[in-house]
Amino acid sequence: MKTKILSLVFILTAVLTSSAQCAMCRAVLENxxxxxxxxxxxxxxxxxxxxxxxxxxxxxFFIYWKYFRTKKQ
Known part of the structure; x- marks a missing residue:
């Protein structure tokens, strides 16, 4: 469980610091x-x-939740 939370935190921080421009947009906008x-x-x-x-x-998540919820009952 601890590794799942830690990996989620790393993924979220990677998304916040990512730069998502294509090369052409970046070249035009840098000027x-x-x-x-x-x-x-x-x-x-x-x-x-x-x-x-x-x-x-x-x-x-919905499919996962439904699958394991019906499996327990």
Missing amino acids: EDGQKAAKGINDGIVYLMSIPYILVFGLG
Whole structure:
């Protein structure tokens, strides 16, 4: 149980520090002063990328919960 919690913490910190821009977007946005647009685009990409993972995790957890709940009864 301790290793599961520890691995979850590492995964969450990796997601928070990741940079998710493609090479072309990064090259175009690096020329801008202030980097506000680059940070906004990067946050948008991370947000759009996280939604499918959350949905798949939720579905997997629901299936896991139903399987083991019916198995015990």
